[in-house]
């Protein structure tokens with residue numbers, strides 16, 4: 255679907271929710287997409303992208319940054335502590351903070367660099383054993399722990415279970431964010447971003463609806 259159509263759908267969802275136009279950041283999820291598709295989205299003027307893997311992001315974004323100004327790169331996949339340095343050097347935001355060890359490493363890197371990407375805490379709203387994220391009951395304590403480390407926590411992120419009604423998960427994430435006075439909500443993908451916007455999403459992560467089906471597994 256053309257980027258313009260996605261943007262119109264986002265704008266319509268904002269209006270339907272009584273929200274200001276432009277209050278949702280569109281993260282174009284470019285994982286495993288061929289470079290020519292990414293380049294055509296860049297040529298349309300879009301600058302905000304999401305990648306799942308540090309390694310993959312490091313392989314393609316430095317070259318795009320040489321050619322296009324203002325690229326805003328978001329890491330939306332799980333981050334291993336040993337890749338944290340590379341991630342903070344490359345990314346403007348990390349959506350997947352979920353473990354104390356990673357939080358401590360990011361805090362150390364922030365001290366050392368005097369700078370830190372915007373951070374989101376991933377919440378495993380469906381309490382799925384195979385999925386990353388803090389459990390909903392542990393979220394308040396983890397937010398407090400990250401704040402104690404002076405980390406710039408902007409909001410929360412979730413990936414609802416595939417077979418469940420996403421609205422319930424978006425509503426749960428919004429409640430946890432509100433009681434922790436966090437304004438950022440990273441939620442909503444190709445199939446459910448309008449529902450997410452209705453529940454207050456500030457960042458939607460849209461891949462296949464923009465780029466077409468991925469030719470290789472997404473690796474989440």
Ligand SMILES: *Cc1c(COP(=O)(O)O)cnc(C)c1O
Nearest residue numbers: 283330443444459460461462474
């Ligand atoms: C791949 C991915 C997306 C995008 O999914 P689509 O269904 O292609 O829009 C969003 N968020 C995360 C965390 C992903 O891994």
